[in-house]
Amino acid sequence: MATIQPIAGELEPHPDVALVEKARGGDVSAYDTLVRKYERQIFRIAQHITQNREDAEDVMQDAFLKAYEKLEQFQGNSKFYTWLVRIAVNESLMRLRKRRTGKMISIDEDVETEEGSVPRDLADWAPDPEQNYSRTELAAILRKTIQGLPPGFRIVFVLRDVEGLSTEETAQTLGLSVPAVKSRLLRARLQLRERLSRYFRRRKAAKK
């Protein structure tokens, strides 16, 4: 028989737990603290999925309001942050469906591409390649590069590598299997790497 390891009780409670409890009891400032803590992450996730600034703004608002209204339903057996991310992902997908009526969103569709299976571009990068660009230029390069990924790869990379969810949490949030998340993550990482090589490769002759 499989044994279940106790999770609660032995670990330090996450600081969010106390804030959620206070917010449930009517302390709005406690909820405000949670909003400030996660607003950037939630906005980024919404922007990465919807690829539209207005939609991302609406999603962020709706996600935090929905979470506020549903606080009673939050079980506490998952982290507040991952619960919130799940709400934001669902809101983003709904927004996409509304915008592109009739078009299916391929977040759960696997994309077969040659790219990313075996790295082709072997050029090494400059030691600190991002220093060759201004902050604005770099942000534009990073946006353009990640926007070119298939949506199902992009969101796995964002949740797992940028926003810090575990592989299991990413799988649960997106309704994917763990192997599917792993496979997409590898391909997403390799595709981004290859595309960024165009900008970051070591230059043959450095001008001084």
Place this chain on the structure above:
Amino acid sequence: MTCTEFLALLDDLIDGTVTADTRAELDLHLRGCEHCEVTLNTTRKTIEIYRSHEIYDLPAGLRDRLHAAIMKRCKKGC
């Protein structure tokens, strides 16, 4: 170890989830394969760059609008 086998374990290596034995095999392969060394280093750098740079700034005023919306709900509900 072949490059394909190395690549299959690339994520586990980056995420630090390989056993000591596997890690030793990967290191051995890396010492003789520049191709995989470049792939590993630049993939790590890719993740680090995306993690450390804000590419979508929070729009001005959004935080205040959200705060106002929450306060409105609160007046009704708590």
